[in-house]
Amino acid sequence: MDALCRICCIPAELLAKVPGLGPLIRMCCTSVGQKVLMALTGLALCGFLVTHLSGNLLLFAGEEAFNTYAEKLHSMGALLKAAEVGLLATFLAHLGLAVSTTAMSRRARSKQYAQKESKQGAFALPSGGASNWMLLTGLGIGAFLVLHLVDLKFKLRPDLDYATQDGAYATVNMVLPSPVSFVAYSVALILLGIHLSHGVRSALQSLGVSHSKWNKLIEIGSMLFAWAIALGFICVLGWVVLNS
Amino acid sequence: MSSDLINLTLRVWRQNDPDSQGQFESYQLNGVSTHMSFLEMLDVLNEQLIESGQESVAFDHDCREGICGTCSLMINGQAHGPDKATTTCQLHMRRFNDGDTVTIEPWRATGFPVVKDLVVDRGAFDRIISAGGYVSVNTGNAPDGNAIPIAGTTQEVAMDAAACIGCGACVAACKNASAMLFVSAKVSQLAILPQGQQERSERVVSMVSQMDDEGFGSCTNTSECEAACPAEISVSNIARLNREYLRASLCGRD
Numbered sequence: 307m308d309a310l311c312r313i314c315c316i317p318a319e320l321l322a323k324v325p326g327l328g329p330l331i332r333m334c335c336t337s338v339g340q341k342v343l344m345a346l347t348g349l350a351l352c353g354f355l356v357t358h359l360s361g362n363l364l365l366f367a368g369e370e371a372f373n374t375y376a377e378k379l380h381s382m383g384a385l386l387k388a389a390e391v392g393l394l395a396t397f398l399a400h401l402g403l404a405v406s407t408t409a410m411s412r413r414a415r416s417k418q419y420a421q422k423e424s425k426q427g428a429f430a431l432p433s434g435g436a437s438n439w440m441l442l443t444g445l446g447i448g449a450f451l452v453l454h455l456v457d458l459k460f461k462l463r464p465d466l467d468y469a470t471q472d473g474a475y476a477t478v479n480m481v482l483p484s485p486v487s488f489v490a491y492s493v494a495l496i497l498l499g500i501h502l503s504h505g506v507r508s509a510l511q512s513l514g515v516s517h518s519k520w521n522k523l524i525e526i527g528s529m530l531f532a533w534a535i536a537l538g539f540i541c542v543l544g545w546v547v548l549n550s
Numbered sequence: 551m552s553s554d555l556i557n558l559t560l561r562v563w564r565q566n567d568p569d570s571q572g573q574f575e576s577y578q579l580n581g582v583s584t585h586m587s588f589l590e591m592l593d594v595l596n597e598q599l600i601e602s603g604q605e606s607v608a609f610d611h612d613c614r615e616g617i618c619g620t621c622s623l624m625i626n627g628q629a630h631g632p633d634k635a636t637t638t639c640q641l642h643m644r645r646f647n648d649g650d651t652v653t654i655e656p657w658r659a660t661g662f663p664v665v666k667d668l669v670v671d672r673g674a675f676d677r678i679i680s681a682g683g684y685v686s687v688n689t690g691n692a693p694d695g696n697a698i699p700i701a702g703t704t705q706e707v708a709m710d711a712a713a714c715i716g717c718g719a720c721v722a723a724c725k726n727a728s729a730m731l732f733v734s735a736k737v738s739q740l741a742i743l744p745q746g747q748q749e750r751s752e753r754v755v756s757m758v759s760q761m762d763d764e765g766f767g768s769c770t771n772t773s774e775c776e777a778a779c780p781a782e783i784s785v786s787n788i789a790r791l792n793r794e795y796l797r798a799s800l801c802g803r804d
Contacts, residue, residue, distance in 0.1 A: 339795075341769060411726030414660050415727040513796075
C-alpha cells in the first residue's frame with residue numbers, strides 16, 4: 307500500500323516543480339486538500355455520468371436516433387479525444403487520491419481494536435453503510451470500466467463478432483445481452499449506486515457545503531441523484547437485454 | 551438491595567510501556583454496585599488487584615464530572631461506553647447486566663501512543679492547539695465585557711464548537727483515526743468570533759498541517775465522530791474547517 311502510495315505521489319512531486327504551481331500542489335497534498343480534490347474529481351465524474359446516461363437513454367428512441375447521436379459524437383474528432391484524455395486523467399486522479407488517503411488512514415491506526423461498535427443506529431444514516439465500502443465499490447467500478455472499454459470502445463472481445471454488426475445500436479444490442487457483460491454490468495451498476503449514495507453527499511461536505519437549513523435536502527437529493535443514475539443505466543441495460 | 555450488585559468479567563488491555571506488546575487480561579469482579587460510575591468500578595478493581603499483590607490498572611481520570619476530557623476508554627468497542635453524549639466518568643454500572651463481560655481498551659491511533667495499560671499520550675492534541683488554536687490579545691487590564699458586540703446566535707454557534715473537551719473520542723471512534731472533528735471544533739470556535747479574525751487564515755493552515763504531521767487519518771465523512779462525541783460537536787464544523795482551509799489557502803494573507 308505504501309509503495310503504491312509513493313507512486314501516486316509522483317505526479318504531485320513533478321507538478322510541484324513547475325514554477326508557480328508549488329503553493330497549489332502543497333495545498334492539495336494536505337489531508338484536507340486531498341479530500342477537496344477527491345470531491346472535485348468525483349463530482350466531475352458525476353457530470354460525465356449524466357452526459358453518458360443522457361446519450362444512452364437515446365437507445366429508447368430507436369436505432370436511427372442512437373446511431374445519429376453516436377456518429378455525431380465520433381465526428382467531433384480532436385475535441386472528443388481531448389475530452390477522453392481529460393476523463394481518464396480525472397479518473398486516475400480520483401483513484402490515486404483514494405489510494406493515498408486510504409494509506410494515510412491505515413497508517414493512522416496500526417493496531418486495530420479487539421472489539422469495535424458503531425454509535426450510529428444501523429439505519430440512522432443511509433449512507434453510513436456505503437461509506438465503509440467506498441474503496442471496494444470504487445475498485446469494482448474501475449475493474450468494470452476495463453471490461454466496458456474492451457467491450458464497447460475498443461471492441462476487442464474475442465468471443466464476439468463485431469464485424470457483422472453495423473452501427474453503434476447493433477453493437478450495443480450484441481454486447482449487452484452476452485452473459486459476461488450482463489452480469490458484470492448489473493453488478494457494477496449496483497456498486498455505482500452504493501458508491502454515489504455516499505460519494506455525492508461526502509463530496510459536498512468535503513467542499514464545505516453544509517447548512518442546517520439545507521442538509522436534509524442535500525442528503526435526500528444526493529441519494530436520489532445516486533440511485534437515479536444507477537437505475538437509469540440499469541433500465542437501459544434491462545431494456546436492451548429484454549429486446550434482444 | 552442485592553439486585554443492585556452485579557458480577558462482571560473484565561477483559562482489560564495491559565501494556566507495560568509504549569514499546570511492549572501488550573495483551574488482554576481477564577479479571578472477575580464480584581459485587582459491583584450498579585450505582586457506581588465506571589471509573590469507580592475500576593477503582594474497586596485496582597483495590598482488589600493491589601490487595602492480591604498485583605499491579606493496578608493505569609487509566610486516565612481527573613474531574614469525574616464530564617468536563618475535563620481526561621477519561622477515555624473504549625468500552626465494549628464504543629468510545630466512552632454505550633451512551634451518547636456521555637464521558638466514561640458519567641457512565642454508570644447500571645448500564646451493565648449481571649454476568650456481562652466488559653472489554654476495556656485504550657484509544658487506538660498512531661497519534662495517541664499507549665503510555666501504559668489504558669493511558670494514551672494525547673499530546674498531539676496539545677501540539678495542534680499550539681500550532682494555531684489561540685488568539686493574540688494585549689495584556690493588561692481585562693477588557694470590558696461586551697466591548698465587542700457579538701450577535702447571540704453567533705455566540706451560540708461558537709460556544710457549541712467550544713464545548714469540545716479534547717478527549718479524543720472522535721479519533722478513537724473514527725475508522726480512519728481522523729482528528730478532523732477535534733481540529734474543526736478548535737478552528738470554528740475562533741473563526742466565527744471577531745477576536746479570532748487576526749490569525750484566522752494562518753490558524754487553519756497551521757493546525758491542519760500539524761494534524762497531518764501527527765499522523766492522524768483522513769476524513770471520509772462517516773459521522774461516527776459526531777455520534778461518539780461526549781460534547782455533541784457537530785460534523786458541520788468539519789464542513790466549516792474545509793471552507794476555512796479553502797478560503798485561507800486561496801485568498802488568505804501570507
